[in-house]
Amino acid sequence: MACIAIPTKNKKEVFFEAKGALLALLKLLKISYFIDTKLPAKEYAHPLKHLAVKSENQTIAEIFSVHPDVLKKYEINGEVGVIDIDFEIMTKLIKNVSVHYAQLPKFPESSIDISVVVPYHTLVAEIEKTIQSVDNTLISHIELFDIFTGGQIDEGKKALAFRITLRALDRTLKDEETTSVQHKIFEALKRKGGEIRGLK
Incomplete structure (x- = not known):
């Protein structure tokens, strides 16, 4: 298991930054997944910023922001995001990964x-x-x-x-x-x- 905690004082939403980073990695590794937000409440996790990323009925990772009450208790300013990854499960789900090259976009989005x-x-x-x-x-x-x-x-x-x-x-x-x-x-x-x- 691995955890990454990122405190911040800026206006970026750490929770969504963490989610985007993990999903980008899974896409690169060609691991299909779905997101589950129906999770039991945990006293250390923000109730609205807590999800699990799953594949084949296995939990690859949980992502959450630390509950505001916990931050207040430990006098932590800013948001703290956590990614809890089960690397053993993730590596078992990795299929054959090949490198594909694509032309860079010519037109604006x-x-x-x-x-x-x-x-x-x-x-x-x-x-x-x-x-x-x-x-x-x-x-x-x-x-x-x-x-x-x-x-x-x-x-x-x-x-x-x-x-x-x-x-x-x-x-x-x-x-x-x-x-x-x-x-x-x-x-x-x-x-x-x-x-x-x-x-x-």
């Missing part, structure tokens, strides 16, 4: 930020799959960058904020193309029971 309200126990992976299915050609990356509860969010629900990167290999995307993909994403999420925040 566009990005869309959306926030969708879903039932609290909805898996992030389910929402990401729904978004990706809208356009596998233009959607090149999906990043979860925040989770909201309370306030204007109804009890039993959470708001997930995503940054979606669009890119075409052969051209610069027009505004109307980006807008079209955005509307299709909205419709796909609404069909799944999601509520788009800020959409009237």
Whole structure:
């Protein structure tokens, strides 16, 4: 087992930085995975920033932010993120890895930020799959960058904020193309029971 703790005083979300780093590694190693957020509460883990990355019914890693009460107790300023990796399981899941080269993108990317309200126990992976299915050609990356509860969010629900990167290999995307993909994403999420925040 290995743990990495990263204290920070800046505005970057360490939890999502850690998640992105691990998923990038799994993609490189060609390990298929799914994300499980239905985890038992742990007194040292932030209740909204705690997930497990699993494959073939095995837990590869847990990622969490340290609970604010723990940080306060030990007088730690800033957020602390932890990646707890089971390297024994991960190495057993590694398939034949070969190196592939791709041409560097010639055209700029566009990005869309959306926030969708879903039932609290909805898996992030389910929402990401729904978004990706809208356009596998233009959607090149999906990043979860925040989770909201309370306030204007109804009890039993959470708001997930995503940054979606669009890119075409052969051209610069027009505004109307980006807008079209955005509307299709909205419709796909609404069909799944999601509520788009800020959409009237």
